[in-house]
Amino acid sequence: MTTEVNFEVTESDREGMPVLSVRGEVDVSTAPELRERLLALAEGGETTAVVDLSQVSFVDSTALGVLVSGVKRLRSEGGDLRLVVTEPRISKVFEITGLTDVFKIYASADEAVRA
Amino acid sequence: MSDATWAVPGNDVLHERDHVELSLPARPELLFLVRMTAAAVASRADFGYDQIEDLRLAIDELALTVSGDEATSGRLQLLFKWTEDAIEVVGVYEPDEAEGPRRDLAVAQPANELSARILDALVDEHGADVVGGCPRAWLRMRRRKASRQ
Numbered sequence: 002m003t004t005e006v007n008f009e010v011t012e013s014d015r016e017g018m019p020v021l022s023v024r025g026e027v028d029v030s031t032a033p034e035l036r037e038r039l040l041a042l043a044e045g046g047e048t049t050a051v052v053d054l055s056q057v058s059f060v061d062s063t064a065l066g067v068l069v070s071g072v073k074r075l076r077s078e079g080g081d082l083r084l085v086v087t088e089p090r091i092s093k094v095f096e097i098t099g100l101t102d103v104f105k106i107y108a109s110a111d112e113a114v115r116a
Numbered sequence: 117m118s119d120a121t122w123a124v125p126g127n128d129v130l131h132e133r134d135h136v137e138l139s140l141p142a143r144p145e146l147l148f149l150v151r152m153t154a155a156a157v158a159s160r161a162d163f164g165y166d167q168i169e170d171l172r173l174a175i176d177e178l179a180l181t182v183s184g185d186e187a188t189s190g191r192l193q194l195l196f197k198w199t200e201d202a203i204e205v206v207g208v209y210e211p212d213e214a215e216g217p218r219r220d221l222a223v224a225q226p227a228n229e230l231s232a233r234i235l236d237a238l239v240d241e242h243g244a245d246v247v248g249g250c251p252r253a254w255l256r257m258r259r260r261k262a263s264r265q
Contacts, residue, residue: 029176
């Protein structure tokens with residue numbers, strides 16, 4: 002059994018900024034891949050990146066932990082991790098955990114890149 | 117598993133309509149089966165969409181509470197019970213005999229601070245402890261009137 006069917010991370014470049022577009026369910030099984038992709042960006046010298054969660058249907062505390070680690074890492078380098086969240090279910094998870102105060106959240110990748 | 121394993125605070129007043137038992141290897145890639153079962157039970161119990169989604173997330177956090185985030189050789193045992201007005205889930209991590217007690221799960225508590233906030237927000241009651249050397253967690257979600265559809 003594989004988890005790839007319902008999870009995918011693709012990287013693109015928008016106006017010189019890396020954007021990780023995530024699709025599917027981000028849980029304890031799939032979050033490590035997102036962690037690795039974020040780590041690779043940081044180790045590659047990127048200080049600001051966008052994670053687009055608009056195609057994500059589920060996040061748990063493991064996924065949130067990965068994003069928190071990512072934003073801490075990039076901010077320590079003087080950059081930031083910007084999120085795109087459009088699904089109400091996903092927004093709710095950020096709200097109930099208080100992470101709306103931690104992340105800058107945008108309605109689209111374009112908006113996040115140009116912020 | 118003894119009857120005491122499934123007896124959690126407050127469930128002596130729960131007159132169940134029915135129940136489902138689920139047993140599976142405690143591996144991260146199988147956690148989606150727990151969420152699927154939770155959604156099916158909540159739907160069968162006639163909960164509304166929002167509460168079904170809340171239960172999917174809460175049950176995920178409950179599973180993380182008892183089995184941690186690493187692949188193990190143990191099994192995750194879950195009991196879902198429902199009544200006219202509530203769903204109760206008890207989850208127990210049963211270590212493999214060769215595995216022995218896991219120090220990382222010796223103190224039963226939500227997997228992390230974020231997990232605790234999620235459970236606090238989504239369910240009416242929840243708790244965790246250790247029974248017979250096995251980490252155990254439970255939750256209870258009452259039907260919200262507005263969610264019945």
